Amino acid sequence: MTNNIHKKIILNAFDMNSVGHINHGLWTHPRDESYRFNQLNYWTELAQTLETGLFDGLFIADITGVYDVYQNGIDLTLKESIQLPSHDPSTLVSAMAAVTKNLGFGITVNLSYESPYQFARRFSSLDHLTQGRIGWNIVTGYLDSAAKLVGQAGLKDHDLRYEQAEEFLELAYKFWEGSWEDDAIIIDKENRIFTRPEKVHAIQHYGKFYQSQGVFQVSPSIQRTPVLFQAGASPKGLEFATKHSEAMFIGADTPEKVKAQVEKIRAQTIAQGRHAQDIKILVGISVVTAETDALAQEKYNEYLKYASPEAGLAHFSSSIGFDLSKYQDSETIPYQKSNSIVSVNQRFKENKVTIADLKAQHALGGRYPLFIGSGASVAEQLIHFIDETGIDGFNLTRTVAPESHHDFIRYVIPELQQRGRYKTEYAQGSLRHKLFQQGDRLSKQHPAQQFRCHQHAETSTLSHLDKHTA
Numbered sequence: 062m063t064n065n066i067h068k069k070i071i072l073n074a075f076d077m078n079s080v081g082h083i084n085h086g087l088w089t090h091p092r093d094e095s096y097r098f099n100q101l102n103y104w105t106e107l108a109q110t111l112e113t114g115l116f117d118g119l120f121i122a123d124i125t126g127v128y129d130v131y132q133n134g135i136d137l138t139l140k141e142s143i144q145l146p147s148h149d150p151s152t153l154v155s156a157m158a159a160v161t162k163n164l165g166f167g168i169t170v171n172l173s174y175e176s177p178y179q180f181a182r183r184f185s186s187l188d189h190l191t192q193g194r195i196g197w198n199i200v201t202g203y204l205d206s207a208a209k210l211v212g213q214a215g216l217k218d219h220d221l222r223y224e225q226a227e228e229f230l231e232l233a234y235k236f237w238e239g240s241w242e243d244d245a246i247i248i249d250k251e252n253r254i255f256t257r258p259e260k261v262h263a264i265q266h267y268g269k270f271y272q273s274q275g276v277f278q279v280s281p282s283i284q285r286t287p288v289l290f291q292a293g294a295s296p297k298g299l300e301f302a303t304k305h306s307e308a309m310f311i312g313a314d315t316p317e318k319v320k321a322q323v324e325k326i327r328a329q330t331i332a333q334g335r336h337a338q339d340i341k342i343l344v345g346i347s348v349v350t351a352e353t354d355a356l357a358q359e360k361y362n363e364y365l366k367y368a369s370p371e372a373g374l375a376h377f378s379s380s381i382g383f384d385l386s387k388y389q390d391s392e393t394i395p396y397q398k399s400n401s402i403v404s405v406n407q408r409f410k411e412n413k414v415t416i417a418d419l420k421a422q423h424a425l426g427g428r429y430p431l432f433i434g435s436g437a438s439v440a441e442q443l444i445h446f447i448d449e450t451g452i453d454g455f456n457l458t459r460t461v462a463p464e465s466h467h468d469f470i471r472y473v474i475p476e477l478q479q480r481g482r483y484k485t486e487y488a489q490g491s492l493r494h495k496l497f498q499q500g501d502r503l504s505k506q507h508p509a510q511q512f513r514c515h516q517h518a519e520t521s522t523l524s525h526l527d528k529h530t531a
């Protein structure tokens with residue numbers, strides 16, 4: 062515990078390009094403005110707000126597909142706006158980057174339905190435009206509805222999705238790390254040389270899922286590879302996440318279980334040849350705060366009137382892959398094998414959970430742990446949680462938007478700062494450098510290093526990189 066005493070808390074806002082994200086139903090609150098999600102100034106205002114609170118990043122979740130498992134349809138999903146409609150998150154980034162200097166952007170993209178080349182190009186371009194503030198939350202998807210929408214027969218098997226992800230990453234690393242040398246671009250007008258041809262290399266990839274041959278179209282951005290986020294929790298997911306990711310989200314549970322998960326992640330990261338601290342571990346939370354504990358409780362009670370635990374359950378049904386509307390409140394939910402989020406589903410095997418338990422957990426429409434109180438008491442609870450579990454920070458969901466972010470910045474941030482547990486100014490540099498203080502690029506231990514091209518291509522030991530002599 063003692064080594065955590067001065068650990069500064071990493072803080073991301075956790076949001077989605079939609080009305081309902083995690084805390085369902087709160088869009089009906091009279092002060093909630095999330096219905097404005099399709100307006101650019103909703104996002105630029107949010108980005109600026111977060112920067113006043115020195116947030117490390119805005120993390121934007123995303124889902125391909127719709128939640129159609131609960132009641133075997135989408136009526137409730139549409140009525141309650143449970144992540145439907147939801148828009149592409151990457152479209153928001155340039156505008157938000159233009160009005161901020163330091164805020165990072167963690168953007169979720171489901172790789173299963175992307176072409177690695179087009180995706181790598183888009184994220185490189187964003188890393189250029191944001192001057193190294195881009196992160197990618199790597200997800201593989203868990204909805205049958207998504208597979209059908211993109212014209213596939215159904216969702217691929219859970220572990221096969223991770224196998225495909227492994228190859229997707231390898232190819233993306235080749236594009237980001239292996240095609241261009243750092244000093245390729247010289248912009249020499251006199252000699253009419255923009256890029257030195259000998260410094261740009263074709264990559265080759267002939268794999269099980271993907272083929273590619275040629276030169277990447279984007280020159281190296283500040284970070285080259287975006288900061289990699291992941292949330293794998295199944296055995297296969299954990300193996301993938303501890304190999305590749307630089308920040309991991311874990312589902313919050315009791316502090317004891319979170320601590321055990323943190324220790325597992327740290328041990329597995331070391332087993333992958335990396336350092337234990339190469340991965341920042343974050344937990345999703347919701348907070349309701351005000352001037353005093355009593356006022357915060359009052360605010361919470363008021364929010365409850367608008368929240369929809371049932372919409373929370375409908376969302377959860379899609380996460381686990383079976384219909385929770387079939388059970389009465391008092392019924393224990395039986396474990397059923399499914400192909401969706403294996404790790405979440407696992408809890409029904411381990412614990413007796415009733416529908417009433419789930420609804421109580423979803424009181425505010427979402428399943429994340431809730432902290433209620435004055436700024437001082439929330440700050441104390443968060444610090445305690447960090448020190449007890451060994452995590453590095455939080456993904457803060459919104460409740461009533463944008464009120465809950467304003468409240469957090471007004472009441473909680475100063476209390477964290479007074480306790481020496483939150484920055485008082487931004488560090489300089491890219492998102493990766495801000496997080497690790499070790500430069501803009503992936504660490505030496507990261508597996509992507511094997512795909513890097515070296516400064517002198519002639520002496521490169523990389524067999525898979527062809528020298529490009531255009």
Ligand SMILES: Cc1cc2nc3c(=O)[nH]c(=O)nc-3n(C[C@H](O)[C@H](O)[C@H](O)COP(=O)(O)O)c2cc1C
Pocket residue numbers: 121122123124125169171199200201202203292293294295296297298299310311312345401402403404405456
């Ligand atoms: C905090 C958190 C945020 C997540 N955000 C998304 C998301 O935006 N989109 C998505 O498809 N999956 C999301 N997931 C699900 C993960 O991608 C992953 O499926 C899940 O953590 C379980 O891992 P497993 O597939 O190894 O069981 C999230 C998970 C967590 C814990």
